[in-house]
Amino acid sequence: MSQQHSAAPAPTASAVATVGRRRDWWRDAVIYQVYPRSFADSNGDGMGDLEGVRTRLPYLRDLGVDAVWLSPFYASPQADAGYDVADYRAVDPMFGTLLDADALIRDAHQLGLRIIVDLVPNHSSDQHEWFKRAVAEGPGSPLRDRYHFRPGKGVNGELPPNDWESIFGGPAWTRLPDGEWYLHLFAPEQPDFNWEHPAVGDEFRSILRFWLDMGVDGFRIDVAHGMVKAEGLPDLGSHEQLKLLGNDVMPFFDQDGVHEIYRQWRLVLDEYSDKRGPEGPSSEGRWWETGGRIFVAEAWTPTVERTANYVRPDELHQAFNFQYLSAAWDADELRAVVDRTLESMRPVGAPATWVLSNHDVTRHATRFANPPGLGTQIRLAGDRELGLRRARAATLLMLALPGSAYLYQGEELGLPDVVDLPDEVRQDPAYFRGAGQDGFRDGCRVPIPWTRTGSSYGFGDGGSWLPQPEGWGELSVAAQTGVPGSTLELYRTALAVRRERPDLGPGDSVEWLKAPEGVLAFRRGEFVCVANTTGESVTAPVRGRVLLASGEVSEADGEVKVPADTTVWWATD
Template identity: 60%
Template sequence: MNLPLTLPEPSRTRDNPGPWWRDAVIYQVYVRSFADGNGDGVGDLLGIRTRLPYLRDLGVDALWITPFYASPMADGGYDVADYRAVDPTLGTLGDIDALVREAHALGLRVIVDIVPNHTSDRHAWFREALAAAPGDAARERYMFRDGRGADGELPPNDWESVFGGPAWTRVPDGSWYLHLFAPEQPDLNWHHPEVRAEFLDILAFWLNLGVDGFRIDVAHGMFKEPTLADIGHDRQISLLGTQALPYFDRDEVHEIYRDWRALLDTYPGDRVAVAEAWVPDAARLALYLRPDELHQAFNFHYLGTDWSAPAFRAVVDDSLAAVADVGAPATWVLSNHDVQRHVTRYGGGPLGQARARAAVLLTLALPGSAYLYQGEELGLPEVTDLPDEVLQDPQWERSGHTDRGRDGCRVPIPWDGTEAPFGFGPPGSRQSWLPVPADWQGLSVQAQRGRPDSMLELYREALRLRRALPGLGGGTLRWIDAPDGCLAFERGAEFVCVVNFGDAPVTIPAYGRQLLAGAPLVAAEAGGVLLPADTAVWWERTAE
């Protein structure tokens, strides 16, 4: 039975019909690195609660929280031992209940991660499976198989783990189990009816607590090619998101999401499900967004686009065309907890900062919904010089210390003060699970707040304008003429965005009142204005 809930009022001030998620700005909280409430050096639910007013003032509509469930933390919480419990290092059920209610009181919605492709090897089901004999029913919830070779000493096939090495681990009785990620993350068998029923119950548990939706980890996973045929390709991770793989993006997964959507639709408040789906193209991604399936999917093609006007125009056009066929909104994302931060990806230093400023103005001007990764509003770069001994991402060990993994984008964000970790924990705390660079003092929230030229204030103003302007958020886009190396488009009759991807200033018309720019513009001698390299500007059209 659904519990009575107090849901946040719509946060936008403009007339914006339709579900809230169609043009929401959602802020990703990597829980271990956002804010530490108890001083043990690890971010937690209490820390998030203390910083909710910051997110409200930033101007986002919702926060997405990475896994906080009971876990041995072999993969930062994406190895779940109990989906209905909070890990003691991160808080309690009472903490997440209070967080959801406090967020709602501030007008913020809360999305939580769900991890359905695999569990932790400490999950009760997997412990039961290991204790059972080969062929026992307890093993049917996972992917146990016999090995190849004379004595079954070889893995069942050549599939590789996303984290490096084989995707199979042998247990003492000789059987092998599949794990497309770390060995501590055994893959579930989604053909098993008990698995399907369990996850519907897990979703209902959190919906009843009041969460506004779910981000689905590895949403393209769950089903595998039945014959387990070899792929015949080394470094299979390089194929992810570029071509079909026998263990990802199989058509059977859509049956699951139709069941999940039916459950979500029984709850009030436009609950939402968002897919993390690495698929070969935008058309394939759109299949997850049919009206009876999921609401949104992350647009990783946009995230991975090279810095050029033709490339960005192509990915925007492809993305909008694909979702239009199924009536879904596009999503736009520049960074997350699994990829290099875009300041560094765009060149690092002043160049990366300039391009990041332009990229967010482009992103927040596009039709649909935008996702922000914690710290991007501060212009944080990737930390590339973490000492080997502090690295915790399983990719580091699984790759034989050749891939440093994702810890560089997960370093705790700086809040205030003059010494690392810059207010990550309560006053007096000097601990952080990953070291914060000493030179991040100038990037802290405290250092940037109120400084007009800062990245933080650019984000705050852009988000304020996005709420206020009737042409932004949902709707359509129309490209208009622009100089070589630039993109320009209209949203409605009153808004224009122009982005210069080139390495030299260009002259553009002054379309009206300048609303916001990533860098100062000056008048051009022949009329119009000079738009600097790697810069975007927003205009409000005025009558000529």
């Protein structure tokens, strides 16, 4: 017979808050990434904003997540979607004001949600006051020491100081009219800070305190593997540098010196984490201080072993697991990544993290719709039905693993990448610079749908900054809410089950079970997860009560058939 598994009731705010008060809440937290410009628009200008996020916080509470990570909303010329920061202590007017940020943080805490904000320490905007003054004052200005200014090579200094390439394509150096060059590992509008200069470290410790005083619960550190460059800025000597990213140690990434910066930052964070508030929510909303503040590293490293260096006990708390995100929907490859991740994190006592999508990569519903080996930025729709089936299965697998999980806005709706955006509407800076990243990140940044109808499917009253596809409304929150088997209800149920079962969440190991080829099966206490990555149905190698399945499973003669590309959760108690 077929089994349908309906959604469990959403946890109440008090239940969420109770869980959130645990010490080391981050060891098994489910953290939801909000890309503010694409989440909800409160004023009808076509651009999402902080007030829009605030009004949708109850939806995130009911979804069952523990924390919300906000991509940058700081004052910025928006040359790279806010990752070019002009003022780290101000909100860009397109997103609102500091009062809006304060209201969002307070409301989130009242709902039992924590707030993590992005921090961009590798580079600033070229409109940052430091850089503008450094340029205006010319060669010899002390402010130029806070960035990487150098004379060029060649007879007249007409060649860049070294052979480094920008991640977005082209040289990593731009020459000013006065003859000096400055380093930018990303867009020319994003000059790299010189972290050897003490003023840079002083400034960022002050920025940390500013936002901690505002009440944020942590920071996601952009390009956490950057900041420190090899002494002397040596040539790399390769003409295909971008192919080496994430596969080798580079003179500008993953240098050992970054770890001293994080040890200093950890001292600041621990001052705030050691504060104590009353047990439970109060009129002042101080309950979250009992659970600690955290750092999360975006660190692209060659191996998970090197990633573990960032989460040693006196440094950061979590680091994104990009090896897992990059893994194909293949049982052997997934098991190898899981084993290596858990083995690497165990010695440093840090939790593993698991992530399938974010604002920089093709959504996993589209990535899994295509053959493996195409990378993490794809411009092909692939097989939509296959991609969604695998995405749902991959999500249940991820949420069953020990540690913390990250969700990207809209994945709970099963959204695909929008792969057919007209070139003239694209805004990814990498798209306009040849030989860099593929530049197709706009496809995962299209504003999400909330309603079946309307000028922007409930995103706002004034359209959307990137065009939404026809039919987007049928994937909306309204279209899926309360519908058995919908992807949204699958996520809600999975997060509720994960919260209720003590054998899910924190931990540093799994017990692998014997399973047919192409099938992953593991036990955690009295919980068993089976993921069939093959194209054929298999007989489940366990007995017990089915808790949840990403697809429709069938039982006959005491056996459970797990369909192709399906994950099932069992209780064996």
